[in-house]
Amino acid sequence: MPFSKLGLSDPLLRAIADAGYTSPSPIQSQAIPAVLQGHDLLAAAQTGTGKTAGFTLPLLHRLSQQSFSANRPIRVLILTPTRELAAQVGESVNKYGAHLHPRLKTEVVFGGVKINPQMMRLRGGVDVLVATPGRLLDLASQNAVKLDKVETLVLDEADRMLDMGFIRDIRKIIALLPKKRQNLLFSATFSEEIRKLTTGLLVNPVKIEVAPRNTAAETVEQIAYLCNKADKSALLCHLVKSNDWQQVLVFTSTKHGANRLTEKLNKVDIKAAAIHGNKSQGARTSALSGFKSGEIRVLVATDVAARGIDIALLPHVVNFELPRAPADYVHRIGRTGRAGEEGQAISLVSHDELSALRVIEKLTGKPIRREQVAGFEASATAPAVVPEAPRTPPPGRRPQQARKPSGASGHRPRSGNHA
Ligand code: AMP
Numbered sequence: 001m002p003f004s005k006l007g008l009s010d011p012l013l014r015a016i017a018d019a020g021y022t023s024p025s026p027i028q029s030q031a032i033p034a035v036l037q038g039h040d041l042l043a044a045a046q047t048g049t050g051k052t053a054g055f056t057l058p059l060l061h062r063l064s065q066q067s068f069s070a071n072r073p074i075r076v077l078i079l080t081p082t083r084e085l086a087a088q089v090g091e092s093v094n095k096y097g098a099h100l101h102p103r104l105k106t107e108v109v110f111g112g113v114k115i116n117p118q119m120m121r122l123r124g125g126v127d128v129l130v131a132t133p134g135r136l137l138d139l140a141s142q143n144a145v146k147l148d149k150v151e152t153l154v155l156d157e158a159d160r161m162l163d164m165g166f167i168r169d170i171r172k173i174i175a176l177l178p179k180k181r182q183n184l185l186f187s188a189t190f191s192e193e194i195r196k197l198t199t200g201l202l203v204n205p206v207k208i209e210v211a212p213r214n215t216a217a218e219t220v221e222q223i224a225y226l227c228n229k230a231d232k233s234a235l236l237c238h239l240v241k242s243n244d245w246q247q248v249l250v251f252t253s254t255k256h257g258a259n260r261l262t263e264k265l266n267k268v269d270i271k272a273a274a275i276h277g278n279k280s281q282g283a284r285t286s287a288l289s290g291f292k293s294g295e296i297r298v299l300v301a302t303d304v305a306a307r308g309i310d311i312a313l314l315p316h317v318v319n320f321e322l323p324r325a326p327a328d329y330v331h332r333i334g335r336t337g338r339a340g341e342e343g344q345a346i347s348l349v350s351h352d353e354l355s356a357l358r359v360i361e362k363l364t365g366k367p368i369r370r371e372q373v374a375g376f377e378a379s380a381t382a383p384a385v386v387p388e389a390p391r392t393p394p395p396g397r398r399p400q401q402a403r404k405p406s407g408a409s410g411h412r413p414r415s416g417n418h419a
Helices: 010-019 026-036 051-065 083-096 116-123 133-141 158-163 167-175 192-201 213-219 229-242 255-267 281-293 326-333 351-364 399-403
Strands: 041-044 076-079 106-109 128-131 152-155 182-187 206-209 220-226 248-251 272-275 298-301 316-319 343-349 369-371
Touching: 010 051, 010 083, 026 041, 026 051, 026 182, 026 206, 041 051, 051 076, 051 083, 051 128, 051 152, 051 182, 076 083, 076 133, 076 167, 083 106, 083 128, 083 281, 106 116, 106 133, 116 133, 128 133, 133 167, 158 167, 158 182, 158 192, 167 192, 182 192, 220 351, 229 255, 229 343, 255 272, 255 298, 272 281, 281 298, 316 326, 326 343, 326 351, 343 351
Parallel strands: 041 182, 041 206, 076 128, 076 152, 106 128, 152 182, 220 343, 220 369, 248 298, 248 316, 272 298, 316 343
Antiparallel strands: none
């Protein structure tokens, strides 16, 4: 079904055309009519499925059909786990609402930055508020935000919010909302905790499930370049230059590793920037926007920092080191090959990582092609060239972990990405 048949107004259809979307993604064709009709929604969908437009478009449609009251109370509240995701959702709301008349007012609030400017911006009234839970509660406790006119609550990446310990904050926020409202919940996984939350929250929800990324990784070409650890930086520089890659997201396992690699890339004139937890919000935002605009060619990120980053149709993702948790591999490569486009996921694998590579293959059920690059071969004496199937799981990696659904990240540390 084309976008034009989903019941969205012309200004929204124009914004969709501006974005270059030709047809709705599966989640959009199911979510848009349901949200337009005012139903609650329970959607199993990860980043990359087009979920943001799936809830933003119909909510903007509904808001723009109503008249404005003078003080512009918050009518749509969107909660997200991280500031990056909050900022991106805010951008989407503005992008899709660009042709609406009158323009809707959107604000984004998150922790880690000064609260006063946010209070000032909220004073004039906003229609749509995108927030991380901690900062929203801070604002509410200082009477800087009123939530008693909220008509729709969206919980985006609900599983991550629970992973990050936000359940009590979410419950406190819900207590501040009118009893009668529309609720939309998006989550990649459905743990017992999520089920508990949805039971009290959603009323006869429309249930939507789209293929999890574990299986959607079909469109991603996966290659492991076997090499020596010491050659990884040089190999990455070689790959970027010889293939003329213009936009590469590289994952490293540590913040220091990310900084070191960034320096090395910049030294050989490959414009690179790092994002990780030690970087200021300003530095992260500018690195991300530089990367999106093409000014920065290589973005080096740690897993935590990269969560929720939305970069459309990223052609190349590189694992400079394999992730410690195999499910993170699926998350990482989920950043390429979006919306049915082809993508390439490259892993630089030294011999000590071969067993981790096998655990990942078990999880995804797909063999990863092993190759070597001339001049950067794994040295003949290292076991990297003739990989042996490990009889026992590698130390510290329990086999059950490999079977965890993606996103079931109870093992992750509580992130500091919020207030
Ligand atoms: P999301 O899952 O909301 O993070 O969206 C993932 C990416 O897909 C975003 O970069 C969107 O711009 C893009 N996208 C969303 N809807 C469509 C569509 N119908 N066709 C093509 N790309 C889309």
